[in-house]
Amino acid sequence: MSLSPPAGRPPALAVLRAATARHHDALEALMQLEAGCAPDRYLRIVQGFEAFVRAWEPVLRRALGPARQARWAGGRGLALLQADLRALGAAPLAWAAPLPRLDTPARALGSLYVLEGSALGGQVLAPVLRRQPGVDAGSGAAWFHGLGPAASGDRWRAMRAWLGQELDAAPLATAQAADAACATFACLHATFDALLGTPAGTGPSATHPCRTDAADADADAAAAAPA
Numbered sequence: 001m002s003l004s005p006p007a008g009r010p011p012a013l014a015v016l017r018a019a020t021a022r023h024h025d026a027l028e029a030l031m032q033l034e035a036g037c038a039p040d041r042y043l044r045i046v047q048g049f050e051a052f053v054r055a056w057e058p059v060l061r062r063a064l065g066p067a068r069q070a071r072w073a074g075g076r077g078l079a080l081l082q083a084d085l086r087a088l089g090a091a092p093l094a095w096a097a098p099l100p101r102l103d104t105p106a107r108a109l110g111s112l113y114v115l116e117g118s119a120l121g122g123q124v125l126a127p128v129l130r131r132q133p134g135v136d137a138g139s140g141a142a143w144f145h146g147l148g149p150a151a152s153g154d155r156w157r158a159m160r161a162w163l164g165q166e167l168d169a170a171p172l173a174t175a176q177a178a179d180a181a182c183a184t185f186a187c188l189h190a191t192f193d194a195l196l197g198t199p200a201g202t203g204p205s206a207t208h209p210c211r212t213d214a215a216d217a218d219a220d221a222a223a224a225a226p227a
Contacts, residue, residue, distance in 0.1 A: 012167035012174045013160055016113050019178040023185035024117075030192055033125050041196065042135070043088055048195045049143060050081035052097040052188060056111070059099055063108035071162065072112065077119070080142040087140040097191050100183035109166055110177030113159070114184040119146050120156045 010018075031045060057078055061069055085092060102108050125144050135141050146152050167174045 012163050012177065015174050015178050016110065016163070016181050020114065020181050020185055023182055023189070027185055027189050027192070030189060030196070042140075043090055044195045045192065046081060046084050046088065046140070046143065047090065047093050048097070048188075048191045050078070050085060051093050051095055051195075052099075052191050053078050053081055053115070054092065055097045055099055056115070059102050060108050060111060063102040064105055064112075068105055068108070077115070077143065080146070083142050084140050087138070087142075093195075098187045100180050100187050102180060104173075104176055106167065106170070106173035106176040107180035109163060110180035111184040113163060113177065114181050114188070116156060116159045120152055 033045065037045070064072060082092065100107070100111055102111055147155060163177075167177055
């Protein structure tokens, strides 16, 4: 059952979209996948996603807890990325990707919003990648093809409904989710900023700290919440 947000407050999905819009745009500008990319650069992007998801999934699961884990039909992302690396003839990087703080279910949902949105965005990128010789769902782009357009759309609609049910009537939880979503984008940006500046097959010299411009969101929400 979905609970409506308090009067005068936007739905949680709208809050997340507004909070992350410029982070999303900055990450897209850094990756530059829409116009296609050189094989070495594409490999670095796949390695970056694999390193991030490999570190992120266990932390996300702990923060969600058993009941929410059962609702999240996740766990395929890492397998897809590792299959892509095998198809590309590359190994995972021995490098710990920077991660956002995920210590509440709300923060986990905010971070999940980013990765599930990325999976949906992969449906836009998949046709672009198919124009590159030798890159398709079975040959290095399984992560971007995901479940295919119809199933990915269904999954995203289920994610939106879940966010509404958990967050719409909970301003503090919504603020936590927005903070974690921004931090997730910041960590992904730090990952690719580091990896795209180093040769394929090697790790970056250092991790970049994750930053979020929503650091005070929890305090703001707590102050604004009704007594």
